[in-house]
Amino acid sequence: MIPNMWYAVADSDEIKPGKPYGLRRMGDDLVFWRDQQGKIVVMLDRCPHRSAKLSPGKIVDGNIQCGFHGFQYNAEGDVQLIPANGRSGPKPKAFKCRKLEAREAHGFIWLWNGEDRDEYPPIPWFDNLDGFSYHNSTSQTHWEVDYTRAVEAQLDVSHLPFVHENTIGRGNQTLVNGPYTTLEDNVIRVWLSNQPDEGLPALKPSQLPPPEVPQSIYFIFPNVWQLRLTDKMCIVSINAPIDDENVITYSRTYQNILRVPGLSRLFVSASNRFNQYALSEDYRVTKTQLPKKADLDIGERFIPGDRPIALYLQHRRKLILEGQGNGLPEHNRESV
Ligand code: FES
Ligand SMILES: [Fe+2]
Numbered sequence: 058m059i060p061n062m063w064y065a066v067a068d069s070d071e072i073k074p075g076k077p078y079g080l081r082r083m084g085d086d087l088v089f090w091r092d093q094q095g096k097i098v099v100m101l102d103r104c105p106h107r108s109a110k111l112s113p114g115k116i117v118d119g120n121i122q123c124g125f126h127g128f129q130y131n132a133e134g135d136v137q138l139i140p141a142n143g144r145s146g147p148k149p150k151a152f153k154c155r156k157l158e159a160r161e162a163h164g165f166i167w168l169w170n171g172e173d174r175d176e177y178p179p180i181p182w183f184d185n186l187d188g189f190s191y192h193n194s195t196s197q198t199h200w201e202v203d204y205t206r207a208v209e210a211q212l213d214v215s216h217l218p219f220v221h222e223n224t225i226g227r228g229n230q231t232l233v234n235g236p237y238t239t240l241e242d243n244v245i246r247v248w249l250s251n252q253p254d255e256g257l258p259a260l261k262p263s264q265l266p267p268p269e270v271p272q273s274i275y276f277i278f279p280n281v282w283q284l285r286l287t288d289k290m291c292i293v294s295i296n297a298p299i300d301d302e303n304v305i306t307y308s309r310t311y312q313n314i315l316r317v318p319g320l321s322r323l324f325v326s327a328s329n330r331f332n333q334y335a336l337s338e339d340y341r342v343t344k345t346q347l348p349k350k351a352d353l354d355i356g357e358r359f360i361p362g363d364r365p366i367a368l369y370l371q372h373r374r375k376l377i378l379e380g381q382g383n384g385l386p387e388h389n390r391e392s393v
Contacts, residue, residue: 059373062169062279082298084298088102088121093118097160099168111154126141164195182281191312196307196332200344203304204280207306212276212369214247216342231254232251232254235262244275248265302349312325351366
């Protein structure tokens with residue numbers, strides 16, 4: 058995990074009011090719930106009394122109630138009621154749940170992986186989705202790999218005619234010119250210029266003119282990705298880390314073509330199904346990659362067409378080292 062970053066970890070629609078949800082994310086078992094105002098609360102899924110999970114409990118009067126002895130905790134994690142002590146009995150401060158810094162934005166739930174701060178940076182998001190909708194249609198795909206392998210697959214432009222031979226990689230465009238790739242402010246942009254091999258060597262990124270159209274791939278660190286299909290349609294995915302060997306990819310189709318809600322809902326959910334099929338094609342290969350976590354210096358080699366992946370891994374390493382230079386481990390919470 059990269060320190061001091063917001064990670065998108067779940068779909069807003071997953072966490073309904075009035076009920077706690079246990080989700081494993083970033084190596085911890087967490088409980089997600091909403092307070093009386095509907096604001097998202099995320100805590101370690103462990104009761105400070107006798108260590109039962111909180112997620113099988115209930116929401117009572119805007120508090121989360123542990124199912125074991127009925128202790129209630131508010132959105133700050135402070136104990137509000139210890140039934141065995143009586144309503145007016147003592148509520149020692151030591152009974153406090155560990156709360157995580159969480160936000161809700163763009164229909165996703167985000168967790169801060171880093172040091173506590175007075176002020177947090179804004180949630181990273183795309184600047185090209187105004188007027189686009191996804192109609193709350195989000196698909197989920199579970200892969201048994203570290204999330205970095207899923208990010209790599211999304212930045213891999215030379216696998217298309219092989220892994221997706223009959224779907225998104227049709228046309229035998231095996232020659233990878235460039236790709237022209239930029240990294241700026243924790244954003245990687247990639248312009249695809251693959252073509253069928255007509256006998257000439259692939260062009261280097263420096264031989265390609267600066268692109269005049271928007272990027273094909275738009276990746277925001279640490280785990281948010283967009284693939285532009287047309288001016289009016291794109292896929293957005295987040296790779297939510299479960300732990301070092303599991304990731305859930307949430308995918309949406311954003312479109313600006315159909316305005317009639319019923320039709321556009323049908324359209325985006327059909328597109329999501331197609332996208333899930335393409336992801337299953339990726340997974341057939343990705344699940345065979347070892348180690349399950351991508352990194353530099355693990356004996357893998359790069360070709361020029363792997364430039365987006367190399368940039369991702371290099372920048373990821375740099376951000377982790379910067380965090381460590383400031384005394385931050387990759388993962389800053391106690392394990393549960
Ligand atoms: S373990 Fe939660 S109230 Fe006792
Ligand atoms: Fe792929």
